[in-house]
Amino acid sequence: MTTKFTPDHEWINIEDHEAAVVGITLHAQDALGDVVFVELPEVGRTFKKGEVAGVVESVKAAADLYMPVTGEIVEINEALKADPALANTDPMGNGWFFKVRVADMGEFDQLMDPPAYDALLKTL
C-alpha cells in the first residue's frame, strides 16, 4: 500500500490494481474547520489531473477538490455524503472521498511521498 500527497493537501492511496482512494489530509481538514457539505463527482466520469472533481465546504468556506491524477471515478463515499463530518474525524480513513482508476501510473509516481509532504507542511 502506497500513499502519496498533492500540494492541494489531498492524499491518494493505491489500494490494488483496480483503483486508488482519494481524500483530504489531516492538515486540510484542520485548515477547513467543521466540514458540513461535500459534492462528489459522478461515477463513470473521467477527469484529467488537476481538474475540479468536487467541492468540500466547512461552515466558513468552500474549497475545490482537485483530481490528483487522470482517471475514471469508479466509486464515491456515500457515507461521507450523509455525514460530511467524517472528513474531520477520520480524514485518512472513513472520510475518503472517491476511488479512481488511475490512467497513468507515472502521474501517481510523481506525487509527494510522506516525507516530502511532511517537509511541505513544515514550510507553511
Add this chain to the structure above:
Amino acid sequence: MTELLQTPLHALHLRLGARMVPFAGYSMPVQYRAGVIAEHRHCRDAAALFDVSHMGQLRLVGTDAASALETLVPVDVVDLGVGRQRYAFFTNASGGLLDDLMITRPQPGSAFGDLFVVVNAACKDADLRHLVTHIGHRCGVVPMPERALLALQGPQAAVALARLNAAVTQLVFMSGAEFDLAGTPCFVTRSGYTGEDGFEISVAAADAAALAEALLAQPEVEPAGLGARDTLRLEAGLCLYGHDIDERTSPIEAGLTWAIQKVRRPGGARAGGYPGAAAIEGHLAGGAPCKRVGLVGLERVPVREGTAILDAQGRKLGSVTSGTLAPTVDCAVAMAYLPIDHAQTQHEVYAEVRGKRLPMRVTTLPFNPHRYFRG
C-alpha cells in the same frame, strides 16, 4: 501590508489554541479548539465568551450630545432614558447606511460620557471622523481605545456573570450601567449579537485578560470565535455591516424600519434632520422596491454570499448577502435582497450554486427565535 493590531486578549487566545485570522485590521480568533459548530452550540446551550475588542468604543460628552447625534442618525436619542440602550445607524446623503451602532445613556457624570457608543471595527476610523466633522463643535467626541470589549452570550450568561457581581441581573435587554467585575470598573450592557440573552462588557485593556479568565473559570462558559459569532448572528437574522447592509442600502429595504422611532418620522416632533432624510422618508411613505429576506434551502447545500437568486424562469432577482449551513436550525440559511413581488413568505426562488439551481423558500426572520431577557 501593515502590521495587524492585537487585542488585549491576544496572548490568552493563543494559549486557548485559537486560530487567528486577519479581520478589520486586527488579528482575531476565528475559532478555538472546539471548532465553529461546537462553539455555536455552546452559546445556544450555555454561555460563550467572545473577544470583540476590535469594535470601536467612544463617548460623547456634553449636554448637547443627544441632539447633536440626532443630526446623524434617524433614531430617537434625545428621549433615550438613563441606563437605556438603542440600536442606530449613520446614514449618508442618499439614505444609505454608513455603519450601524449601539448607543447607551450612562448615569449622569459617568466616565462613559453622556452617551456611550459602540461601532463596527472596520468603520471605526471613518465613524470617528464623521462624528468629529459633523458634531465635534457641539459635544466632545472621545475615542476609547484604552478599553477592551467582551461579549458573554447564552442562556447561562446571566448566572455566570452574576457570580462576579450579582447586581448585573438587574439589567434587562437593551439596558446598561457600570458594575465592578473582578475588581475593575466595567460598563455592562445586556445586549449582544447572537439572538441569545447576554452581556457586552467594556473593561480597561489592562484588566481585560483577568476578567476574561474569571469568566472562563465559570463552569458554563467556553470561548467562542468570530466564526461562531457569524453563524449565531445569521441564525438570529441580524445584519452584518459591509455584507447585509452598506452605503447603498436604505434602512427600509434592510428591514430596519423598527429602529426609526415615530418622533423622527414625518409628523413626529423631531422628524428628519439627518442625512438622506428625504430618501428614507420616500421609502417610509411609498415602500422600497426590494427587501431583505430570509431564505431557507430545501437541500442541505450551503448557499454563500454573492450567490445569484433566480426566479422560476431563471431571471436574476438578487444576490445572497450572507449564507451558511446553520448549526442550530440545521439547514442552509441565507439572507438576500429580493424585489417586493418575490419577497412574500413561502415564495420559492432558486439559488445558482456551481451551475445547479437549488430551491429556497422565503421565510420570516429570525431563523432561530430570539431569547432576550426582557424582565
